[in-house]
Amino acid sequence: MSQRKQVVIIGGGFGGLNAARGLDGADVDITIVDRENHHLFQPLLYQVATSGLSPGAIAVPIRSVVGRQPNTRVVLGEALGVDLTRKEVTLSSGATLRYDWLVVAAGAKTNFFGNEHWAQHTIGLKNLRDAIQIRERVLLAFEAAEQETDDATRKRLLTFVVIGGGPTGVEMAGAISELGRTVLADEYQRIHSSDIRVILVEMATRLLTPFRPDLSASAADQLRELGVELRLGQRVTDVTAAGAVVNGELIPASLVVWASGVQPVSLAQRLGVQLTRRGQVRVDGNCAVLGHPDVFCIGDMAAFIPAGATDALPGLAPVAIQQGRYVARTIRGDLRSMARKPFVYVDKGIMATIGRSRAVVQSGVLTTSGLLAWLAWGFVHIVYLIGFRNRVMVLFEWMWAYVTYKRGTRLVTHLPRGADALPSPHALAPAPGTTGPTSSSPR
Ligand SMILES: Cc1cc2nc3c(=O)[nH]c(=O)nc-3n(C[C@H](O)[C@H](O)[C@H](O)COP(=O)(O)OP(=O)(O)OC[C@H]3O[C@@H](n4cnc5c(N)ncnc54)[C@H](O)[C@@H]3O)c2cc1C
Structure with missing residues (x-):
């Protein structure tokens, strides 16, 4: 067993990866544990x-991100719990990892707000499996609609409901509408862009509530221009195999996307530490779990309340990134017995994209929307992407799509009734009372 101090990082997301990279060359052994083998750039899911x-x-x-860091190893596995007294993390394999410092950065999962049974009829957007499942459902809906002769069924197949008017819901609704109207409709003989219906449902009376009201209004206008139907101030009361029930009315749909919120992963509850009402881990001004200065919790899992504020920092990538870097600096300081300085978040603003040449940006007192906002959005996302290859790939795909109006990634690898069968319209949604394709998010 190494005599060097051990840092265990749970989660190779924005927070965990930045903590690990900040400890490159430090006199510690680092172990990153993640249940996925990849770091995921969720904003582009x-x-x-x-x-x-x-x-x-x-x-x-x-x-590949930490491959050249000699003091860092990666373990593919799920952290099941932490023994805070023995300073050990237990993995699903049964193995344990001893730590001197622990960084818990395991993120969030889809929140169905107590309606977990809806998960079998809707898909959240939290990981690649969710994204691929949504992509295949949309593409198969078009294939089935092209062959369908019954008008009502056809209408249902070409109706897509997105629940939640935050950035993810706005982006999803705009992108599905754009895909359907500007890309797919052209390629199907029997589908016209006017047949496609994308409905965005939001309980609040405006979209993008963290943004200024004028930007919310601008986002709403930009979505309407893309043909998205907005149901603001309306509540989803049920999600079934047939579609979504909104304000008591059933909207028959081939796909219901759940973009309504996230909650910390269940590991938070198993830590045995103080949680907020939302289930986030309470941390002090040094991002350390209350009463456990050697255990940091950062990113979406943590409730960090800045000095003088009442609300915790939002679940955003820059929060997790800055906290990850801060924790690395703090551990380096601890190694030299330096006094800890509190974490200070530098807020650079928020942005959301709506579609081609459409976005909204709010940074301090500066706001913008439309093309300029969209270019700013694209630039920031390229800069924050990890890996040169990924940046080049994304930039190329965007330029290609911009010039050609095409979408290159339209593969369906999972056919509902076997590889030789054509998709039936009825195979796209499970029959009432049965279990259909489920989201892999709620874990
Ligand atoms: C669809 C979507 C769009 C978004 N868009 C934006 C945006 O435009 N701008 C923005 O700033 N933010 C956006 N966010 C939020 C942003 O992605 C999160 O705030 C950020 O990922 C939080 O970082 P994190 O390190 O806390 O968690 P994550 O990045 O989620 O990483 C958590 C990691 O922990 C792993 N993990 C979880 N549980 C365990 C376990 N028990 N054992 C081992 N590993 C585990 C996971 O596999 C994952 O790799 C978006 C999020 C989503 C889902």
């Missing part, structure tokens, strides 16, 4: 779901 990017463009093996 919706583009995989709508055939704009291939999965490989937004994911990179964790090993």
Whole structure:
């Protein structure tokens, strides 16, 4: 057993990976544990779901990111729990990892707000499996609609409901509408762009509530221009095999996408530490779990309340990235017995894209929408992507799509009734009372 101090990092997402990279060359052994073998750039997941990017463009093996860091090893596995007294992490394999410092950065999962049974009829957007499943469902719906002769069934096949008017819902609704109207409709003889219906449902009376009201209004206008039907101030009361029930009305749909929120992964509950009402881990000004200065919790899992504020920092990539870097600096300081300095978040603003040449950006007092916002959005996402190859791939795909109006990643590898069968319209949604394709998110 190495005599060097041990740092265990649970999660190779934005927070965990930045903590590991910040400890490159430090006099510690680092172990990153992740249940996936890849780091995922979640902000572009919706583009995989709508055939704009291939999965490989937004994911990179964790090993390849830290492969040249001699003090870092990667373990593919799920952390089941932590013994805070013995300072050990237990993995699903039964193995244990001893730590001197622990960084818990395991992120969030889809939140169905107590309606977990809806998960069998809707797909969240949290990992590549979700995105690929959405992509295949949309593409198969078009294939089935092309062959369908019954009007009502055809209408249902070409109706897509997105629940949640935050950035993910806005991006998904805009991208599905754009895919259907500007790319797919052209290629099918019997489908016209006016046949396609994309409905975005939001409980609040405006979209993108963290943004200023004028930007919310701009986003709504831009979505309407793309043909998206907005149901603002309306509540989803049920999701079934037939579609979504909104304000008591059943909207028959071939696909219901759940973009309504996230909650910390269940590991948070198994830590045995103080949680907030939302289930996030309470941390102090040094991102350390209350009463456990050697255990940091960062990113989406943690509730970090800045000094003088009442609300915790939002679940955003820059929060996780900055906290990851901060934790690395703090551990380096601990090694030299330096006093800890509190974490200070530098807020550079928020942005959401709506479609081709459409976006909204809010940074301090500066706001913009439309083409300029879209270019800013694209630039920031390219800069934050991990890996040169991924940046080049994404840039190329975007330029190609911009010039040709085509989407290159339209593969369907999973046919509902076997590889020789044509998709039946009825195979796209499970029969009432049966279990259909489920999202892999709620874990
Ligand atoms: C669809 C979508 C769009 C988004 N768009 C934006 C955006 O435009 N801008 C923005 O700033 N933010 C966006 N976000 C939020 C952003 O992605 C998160 O805030 C960020 O990923 C949080 O980083 P993290 O390190 O806390 O968690 P993550 O990046 O989610 O990483 C957590 C890691 O932990 C692993 N893990 C989980 N449980 C375990 C376990 N028990 N054992 C081992 N490993 C485990 C996971 O596999 C994962 O790799 C978006 C999120 C989603 C889902």
